[in-house]
Amino acid sequence: AQSVTQPDIHITVSEGASLELRCNYSYGATPYLFWYVQSPGQGLQLLLKYFSGDTLVQGIKGFEAEFKRSQSSFNLRKPSVHWSDAAEYFCALTTGGGNKLTFGTGTQLKVEL
Amino acid sequence: DAGVTQSPTHLIKTRGQHVTLRCSPISGHKSVSWYQQVLGQGPQFIFQYYEKEERGRGNFPDRFSARQFPNYSSELNVNALLLGDSALYLCASSLVYGGYNEQFFGPGTRLTVL
Numbered sequence: 001a002q003s004v005t006q007p008d009i010h011i012t013v014s015e016g017a018s019l020e021l022r023c024n025y026s027y028g029a030t031p032y033l034f035w036y037v038q039s040p041g042q043g044l045q046l047l048l049k050y051f052s053g054d055t056l057v058q059g060i061k062g063f064e065a066e067f068k069r070s071q072s073s074f075n076l077r078k079p080s081v082h083w084s085d086a087a088e089y090f091c092a093l094t095t096g097g098g099n100k101l102t103f104g105t106g107t108q109l110k111v112e113l
Numbered sequence: 114d115a116g117v118t119q120s121p122t123h124l125i126k127t128r129g130q131h132v133t134l135r136c137s138p139i140s141g142h143k144s145v146s147w148y149q150q151v152l153g154q155g156p157q158f159i160f161q162y163y164e165k166e167e168r169g170r171g172n173f174p175d176r177f178s179a180r181q182f183p184n185y186s187s188e189l190n191v192n193a194l195l196l197g198d199s200a201l202y203l204c205a206s207s208l209v210y211g212g213y214n215e216q217f218f219g220p221g222t223r224l225t226v227l
Contacts, residue, residue: 043218103155
């Protein structure tokens, strides 16, 4: 069975600093990988996705993620964090055939001004 | 265009009661999925429906059921509520089933079981 691990439960960064959120997955082949963001009282918003091809993918709000097959990782990065980026971030995967998403436990991002 | 809508926003029930949660997908979307998000965890897949048929079921007890209507809206029903059913219930819609189709999430229904 597939799984997603987000090792960091909470991360605090200063506004303007760079950010990297870690995500590791377990699956026998290459899954479809996603990063979602959830603000309080909001649903999940898709930041970016990886299916195949270029292993560095660009998303909305200045986020990017890099797929590393050898490390089974799909880490999310942003060069300069804004206070409005404070939210919970979820890494997820699907193996296709119906879109069922398997999520990690999430990383809560706090941004210090 | 309206996104995925869910009702009610919040709900408080007592143990043993029954609850019905409702979801309206984005116009033109024919597939609806339900997820349960317990506090401090990621969403867990409950059901997926497409063209009124169940196409996927997660590891949830039979107390959980759902259906999809001809207009593609959906209901999630939970019987004999337990304290552990307290969670945010998310609905997501996508255009079709099969392959990959982006899922768009609603704001969720916060269920509290006392």
